[in-house]
Amino acid sequence: MIETDKLSAMFTDVSLNKTITECVVNVKDEIATVYALDLTESVFVQTSTDLQGVEDCQFGIGSLDVFVRYLNMIRGSSIKVSIDDSRLIIVPKKGRKLSYLLAEPDLIVTYEDSFLEQGDVIQGEFSDYDYGKGIDLKQEEVKDLLGIISLFDPNSISLRVNSKGKLTIHTGNETQHQSDISFGKTSCKECEHKLYSEYFASILSIIKFEHNPKMFISNEEGSSVIITTDNTGWILQPETVDV
Known part of the structure; x- marks a missing residue:
């Protein structure tokens, strides 16, 4: 089971109050990592959280704001998540079910596979510049x-x-x-x-x-x-x- 609060918090961090409208999610070893860029290329975000029960994969989320609003509707609950036929299946413990239509990663125009090759922003691997202590x-x-x-x-x-x-x-x-x-x-x-x-x-x-x-x-x-x-x-x- 996955806590919706963690999932909602992650995608809220990505959306930035509708600044970023779409993203690609990379799942490996049940950890979901998102690298996203806004359309003006002014802000880049990297974030991650647990995504138990989902095998290694990559999928796109369009209409990110709609997805965030749905997760906020079910905050405080535990959910099961799986992927079936290009849909993200979300089943809250209380019995509701969402079959969210996913986007193909290559249709997310702001995403590049090269994002996976850069350093870990969260761990301080920003670039060749010297940032010192934050x-x-x-x-x-x-x-x-x-x-x-x-x-x-x-x-x-x-x-x-x-x-x-x-x-x-x-x-x-x-x-x-x-x-x-x-x-x-x-x-x-x-x-x-x-x-x-x-x-x-x-x-x-x-x-x-x-x-x-x-x-x-x-x-x-x-x-x-x-x-x-x-x-x-x-x-x-x-x-x-x-x-």
């Missing part, structure tokens, strides 16, 4: 930042690190209200990364603080910004500006 994301700071983003709706966010490694998150441009929130110290020095506020806020709004969220920044030009929890890693593609 910053622990604290609930109070994240709540304040999300409040500012919701109130003023900035187009972009800047992660600014000074020469001493202190990180400040700046919101708003010259024609908007602006704010600065301190987020602690990093292991990189003097850099700035600009991110689309929509994607950054989508990630921060769904992270669970009991799952040890961290953010990783490198001062290497062209590097991405990484956010991880115990089970999920997101890679955000920024515009990098020299300070």
Whole structure:
């Protein structure tokens, strides 16, 4: 039996509030791993969870938001999962049954088999860049930042690190209200990364603080910004500006 809460949490991490609309699931040794990319190639996600009873396979999920909403309907229950004739069969313990029509992996336009060859984002295998020690994301700071983003709706966010490694998150441009929130110290020095506020806020709004969220920044030009929890890693593609 599989706990729906874990499955729902995994696909919620992938969907990012409808930012990502489809994905491919790879199952090996009863562990389901998802690598997904949004249509603008601005955010990449990797996550995994147990999928007991399903043999090694690969399948696509289209209409990801619909699938997430169904899983949320049956949260708190245990389910049996199997695959039969291109359908994902979900049988809750209470007796309902869903025969979810799967998509062929090669029809998921944002997926590439090369995703399987890259490092484990969750375990810190990000790239050749030096990210050093991540910053622990604290609930109070994240709540304040999300409040500012919701109130003023900035187009972009800047992660600014000074020469001493202190990180400040700046919101708003010259024609908007602006704010600065301190987020602690990093292991990189003097850099700035600009991110689309929509994607950054989508990630921060769904992270669970009991799952040890961290953010990783490198001062290497062209590097991405990484956010991880115990089970999920997101890679955000920024515009990098020299300070």
